Amino acid sequence: MSLLYVLLPLAICGAGAWTVTFLWCVRDGQMDDLEGASWRMLGDDERRPQ
Amino acid sequence: MMSSLAVSTKLQTRACIYCGTPTSRSPTADGFVFCCGGCSTAHQLISEAGLKEGFAAALGDARPQRPREDAQSFQAFDDPGFLAAHAREHSPGVYAIDLVLEGVHCAACLWVLEKLPRLCAGVSSARLNLAHARLTVIFEPHRAPLSKVTETLSRLGYAAHPARDASRLAMRRQQDRIMLMRIGVAFASAANVMLIAVALYCGDRFGISAETRHFLRWASLVVTLPSLLFSALPFFRGAMAALRTRTAHIDLALALSLGAGYLQGIINTIRNSGEIYFDSVTALVFALLASRYVHQRKQRQAADATELLAALAPSIAHRRDAQGGVVDVASASVGIGDIIEVRAGEAFPVDGEVVEGSGCVDMALLSGESEPIDVGPGDAVHAGTICAGAMLLVRATATGSDTRLARLTQTMQTAASERAEIIELTDRVGAYFVVGAALLAVVTVIAAWPLGAEVAIDRAIALLIVACPCALGLATPLAMSSAMAAAARSRILIKTSAALERLTRVKSVIFDKTGTLTEGRLTVAHWFGEPDVRNAVRALEGHVSHPVARALQDGGERPNLTVSQVKQITGLGVMGVVDGSHLVVGAPHWVAAKAPNGKLWEEMAGDLAQQGMTPVLVARDHEVVGLAGLADRVRDDARETVAALQARGLELHLVSGDDPRVVGRVARQLGIQRFEALASPERKLAVVRDLELRSSVAMIGDGVNDAAALAAATVGIAIHGGAEASMAAADVYIDRPGLTAIADTFEGAHRAGKVVRTGIVFGLIYNVIGVCLAVSGIVTPLMAALLMPAASLTVVTLAHTMRTFGGRR
Structure with missing residues (x-):
């Protein structure tokens, strides 16, 4: 069972990393418009000049 | 001979061929209907071969959204x-x-x-x-x-x-972001506590070493902390505020349970005995925050749609200096007496008096009238209205917060704040919850005291936790936001959930003016005379622009007759030569005086006037030959809307500023018993206040002069095509042509109220079961963990499956 003492803190660190990433995304403004993004991907990509 | 020449001009609604949104805009030259510039451009781009050519073509003739x-x-x-x-x-x-x-x-x-x-x-x-x-x-x-x-x-x-609202918007964005962060943290906490809880539950069932158990409990305490210290903060703050102001609030009830749960869990973890409730409590915090977020977003969508108003009065004024040059200055720095240049198509930045130039002013913002008004030197103009004709020079008479627009906004806000705020249903029930749960907890402690102090306190806390009105806290916001979203889909924008709740309690409805129920323009309702006279009139009026002239032109092909020597006499009528004969069309007393047989016709005209119509006499070569009765026709859907509202048991009133005869005619035609004419905006406000003493009142209107009454009413409903300022004053804005939406609004609100009540009843049933178990001391953490999500799930499902607004779900 001693493995638990290593794995559980590791898992919690993983969760912490997820949370920090999420907080960064929100702070970065990526969640400000939750509707636009779903439509934006439907538009065509800009064609690169050749 | 008598023939009714009234023309049906029902407002047509079509679907945008690109995105399907219903719209009342008219088709383009090639017969397509679009709801917006985006759709028309996109459609054009797709139908054209290349992107570049498409844009060129689209820009070539894309018409502006608003003229x-x-x-x-x-x-x-x-x-x-x-x-x-x-x-x-x-x-x-x-x-x-x-x-x-x-x-x-x-x-x-x-x-x-x-x-x-x-x-x-x-x-x-x-x-x-x-x-x-x-x-x-x-x-x-x-x-x-x-x-x-x-x-x-x-x-x-x-x-x-x-x-212009950048700072407010930035603040709101910051609030939104913090809310999302709280939700994210709450989710991470809840999910990880849940994983550990599974291990603990399994351990309880299949055996677990005391050491491991202790470690796992400490681990879940650590994972719980971010949820307690960051995510759950709004509930505790709300509870503190409720305590300070001594008001009932659902947050108080929630905070009591959450606090009891967290505290019990932490104490029991430290002493390594008893129950911890971390899994239930963290999951609950997440669910409550998420439902509030959804609710808040829906509420804002409706509010945003009406917020454009702030951007309507221009922030730049063109000021003439002493040398005759023009300097652009901020509107706020314009002084009284300054001369301002207002160019065609611009909005007036200040209230003022025209000193030079003449043109027309589009007053739609203030009065809701679509017809531009002619102005000349000496006439007053108001900030926010639009200069539609030529350039005008205006001397500023009021600026900034002294303009009529600003004062109206002020009245509106005062009226809104004077309205007694009704405590929301959840808060009222929440108050009973707090008192009830606290009393029961005390009773439990006393009853279980013989079993030992520890047992008694454990039971009391278990009771506080299961008595958490979580389903109640979820039910209302979710059901409300789901109903508001459904309403928005059928183009009824409801600004707050409080307005939705108030709608369900409305007992009387006031229509603010006849224009709401009628088409808002004159048409020929009665015609006495030969058809060839009618044609001659139509030909003559084709050369004149005036609301009466426009009404007389309607109904039939433009006749191919020669018209000459047209002369318009302001306030009286028009005369001219049509096909060789001299024709006079105008006010009865004026026309009758020109013809020997005028007396009889004038009496007939008087009868029409008694019925609330505008009579117009026609004389040809000094003989009266025709009489037209002009009236503002009742809208086709007004009758069915009035019938539908009366069928709901609502008391209908018509309070109008129009002439008593006109108001009487419209009220009689629609079967509205209570009506009042010649009502000033102040009088309307008084009528609303009087009625409100007896019952809840809904006011339906479209003009800014009604904005104060709209704001003062229990629920103000602004209808499509009205003045934009009335949108800001109203709680509900109907963004769809026609009156049927009014009946839909009441029907939908009624259904939404039912959904909310059903949700609350289900939530209460779960709470009662939980409390019974807790008092008898058989509630276990597992039970609490199962009961709470079950209750929430039922409520969420109910909120999303029951029908509210619109035909289908």
Whole structure:
């Protein structure tokens, strides 16, 4: 069972990393418009000049 | 001979062929119907071969969204002062500006608008926030002046205004972000506590070493802390505020349970015995926050749609200086007595008096009248209305907060704040909850005291936890936001959930004016005379522009008759030679005096006037030959709407500023018993206040002069096509032509109320079961963990499956 003492803190660190990433995304403004993004991907990509 | 020549001009609603949104706009030259500039451009691009050609073609004839932007000069936007006030420097020589756009609402808009860099050299990026209709443009002013950017947008069909509420918006965005962060943290906590809880539950069932158990409990305490210290904060703050102001609030009830749960869990973890409730409590915090977030977003969507108003009075005025030159200054710095130039298509920045020039003014913002009014030197003009004709020179008489627009807004806000705020249903029930749970807890402690102090306190706390009104806290916001979303889909915008709740309690409805129930323009309702006379009148009136003339032209082909020597006499009528005979059309007393047989016809005209119509006499070669009765026709859907409202048991009133005869005719035709004519805006406000003493009142109106009454009523409903300021005063804004939406609003609100009550009843049933178990001491953490989500799940399912607004779900 001693493995638990290593794995559980590791898992919690993983969760912490997820949370920090999420907080960064929100702070970065990526969640400000939750509707636009779903439509934006439907538009065509800009064609690169050749 | 008598023939009724009234013409049916029902407002037609069509579906946009690109995105399917219903719209009342008329088809384009090639027969397509679009709801917005974005759709028409997108459609054009797809039907054309290449993107570039498509844009060129689209720009060639894309019509502006609103005609008034036609002549709008965007020059003021290039002013360095303007740039400094509204734009921010992105990098040297490159600026970023937020623009509020009118007419943005679908994916096509997003697609077209973000192609802006291709259309406007010098714009490096354009990013649209679809939810707020805000476009962030990054541009180089020396290559693409702001006037060019806004002009391109205008040609695409979007009127652009600089975002003036930037600070408020930034604050709101910050609030939204913090809310999302709380939800994210709550979710991470809840999910991880849940994983550990599974291990603990399994351990309870299949055996677990005491050491491991202790470790796992400490681990879940650690994972719980972010949820307790960060995510659950709003509930504790809300509870503190409720305590301070001694008001009932659902937060108080929630905080009591959450606090008891957290505290018990922490104490029991430290002493390593007893129950911990971390899994239930963290999951609950997440569910409650998420439902509040959904609710808040729905509520804002409706409010945003009416917030454009702030951008309507221009922030720049063109001031004439002593030398006759023109300087652009901020509207706020205009002094009384200053001479301002207002160009065609621009809005007046201040209240004033015309000193030079004559033209017409579009008063739609203030009065809701679509007909422009003629003005000349000496006439008063008001801030926010639009100069529709030629350039005018205006002497400022009131600026800033003294303008009529600002004062109206002020009255509106006062009226709104004077309205007794009704405590929301959840808060009322929440108050009983707190008292009930606290009393029961005390009773439990006393009853279980013989079993030992520890047992008694454990049971009391278990009771406080299961008595958490979580389903109640979820039920109302979710059911309300789901109903508001459904309402928005059928183009009924409800600003707050409180308004939705108040709608269900409305007992009487006041229609503010006859114009709400009628088509709002004159048509020929009765005609006495030969058809050839009618044709001659139609030909003559074709040369005159006047509401009466327009009414007389309607109904049939424009006859091919020669008309000459047309002479218009203001206030009386018009005369001219039609097909060789002399024709006079106009006010009965004026026409009758010109003909020997006039007396009898004048009496007939008097009868028509008694019925609330506007009579017009026609004389040909000094003999009266025709009589027309003009009236504002009752809308086709008014009758069925009135019947539907009466069937709901609502008491209908018609309080109008119009002539008693006109009001009487409309009320009789529709079967409205209570009506009052010649009512001033103050009188309307008084009527609303009087009725409110007896019962809840809904006021339905469309003009700014009614804004105070709209705001004072229990629920103010502004209808489509009304003055834009009335949208801001109303709780409900109906964005769809026709009156049927009014009946739908009441029907939907009634259903939504039922959904909320059902949800609350289910939540209460779960709470009662939980409390019974807790008092008898058989509640285990597992039970609590199962009961709470079960209750929440039932409530969420109910909120999303029950029908509210609109025909289908």
